[in-house]
Amino acid sequence: EVQLVESGGGLVQPGGSLRLSCAASGFTFSSYEMNWVRQAPGKGLEWVSYISSSGSTIYYADSVKGRFTISRDNAKNSLYLQMNSLRAEDTAVYYCAGRYSFHYYYYMDVWGKGTTVTVSS
Amino acid sequence: EIVLTQSPGTLSLSPGERATLSCRASQSVSSSYLAWYQQKPGQAPRLLIYGASSRATGIPDRFSGSGSGTDFTLTISRLEPEDFAVYYCQQYGSSPGYSFGQGTKLEIK
Numbered sequence: 001e002v003q004l005v006e007s008g009g010g011l012v013q014p015g016g017s018l019r020l021s022c023a024a025s026g027f028t029f030s031s032y033e034m035n036w037v038r039q040a041p042g043k044g045l046e047w048v049s050y051i052s053s054s055g056s057t058i059y060y061a062d063s064v065k066g067r068f069t070i071s072r073d074n075a076k077n078s079l080y081l082q083m084n085s086l087r088a089e090d091t092a093v094y095y096c097a098g099r100y101s102f103h104y105y106y107y108m109d110v111w112g113k114g115t116t117v118t119v120s121s
Numbered sequence: 122e123i124v125l126t127q128s129p130g131t132l133s134l135s136p137g138e139r140a141t142l143s144c145r146a147s148q149s150v151s152s153s154y155l156a157w158y159q160q161k162p163g164q165a166p167r168l169l170i171y172g173a174s175s176r177a178t179g180i181p182d183r184f185s186g187s188g189s190g191t192d193f194t195l196t197i198s199r200l201e202p203e204d205f206a207v208y209y210c211q212q213y214g215s216s217p218g219y220s221f222g223q224g225t226k227l228e229i230k
Contacts, residue, residue, distance in 0.1 A: 035219065037166075045158075045166060045209055047219040059218040095165055105172040106213035107156035111165040 002026040002110055004096050009115030016086050016119070022079040022096030022112055030054075030074040033099045035108060036081050038092035038117075048094070049081065053101040064090075086119045093117075123148045125210050127222035133230040140197040142225045144210035149190045154213040157186055157195045160224075161206045169208075170195060197227075205229050 008020040020036070036048040049070040050059040058070055069082040079096050093116050097108035124147040134140055144155075152173035158166040168177040170186035173193055183198040197204055210222040 037219075037221075044207075044224040045160075045211075045221040047221065050218050059216070061216075061218065097166075104153060105156075105175070106154045106219075107168055107171040107177075107211065108166075108219075109168045109171075109177060111167070113165055 004098065004110055004112035006094060006096055006112045006115035009094065009117045011118045011120065012086055013121050014087060014119055017082070017084045018086065018117060020081040020083065020094055020096075020115060020117070022081075024077040024079070024098070027110065029077040029098075031101055032110070033101045034070075034072060034079045035097045035099075036068075036070060036079075037095045037097050037108070038090075039095070039114075040089070040092045043092075046092075051079070083117070086117075088119050091117060091119050122216050123150060123212055123214070123220065125212055125220060125222035127208075127210060127225045129225060130223070131226045131228060133228050134200055135230045136200050136202055138200050140195075140200055140204070140227055142195040142197075142208055142227070144188075144193040144195070144222050146191045146193070146212060150193075150212045151214065152189050155186075155188075155193055156211045158209045158211065159204075159206050160209065166209065200227075202229075 003025045005023045035050050051070045067085045071080045093114040095114045096112045098110040126145045128143045155173040157170040160166045174186045185196045207224045
């Protein structure tokens, strides 16, 4: 079964740090481009960050650039998001989502169930 | 940066009716980079349509996508009770990275 499982969410104070993980199983993780997508309470989806299948290409949304770092370990079938200098507006459910890198089309067809990050004092 | 604007914000319809959801881009988007997702409360988004008009695996044929350039449409031909949810369009390429529309909530009338 194709599966992505996020972990590492929780309550953190403003200015604090958190590291999210996403464990992949049931598919060839090293062939997938991966993303973090978040959803603030009652709001829509916001793309956060992208990493290529090899890890050589990385993109960030302007809202997190300079504060968040995406990485992956293909040997461990895992994706990470290091979040520093957290703000109240980073409060959201964080999803990891993937795209088979050899597809012609661009979409995310593998999604985790999400992990909740709450930034509050 | 390409901005996706979805309309209407909320659509109230009855089961059996036809739903038409719009996604308008601020600049031309390649059809290859346009997708639609469905999200139900407490669940992750589910891919419905990719390449603007291709149904994802397992998606019923009552769902269809169309459009090109700056105007894209998701149509649900005959609404089933399980179709009432929030729908998002997504594009890839500008900035770079992905972006989503703000969503259309399809609710039961």
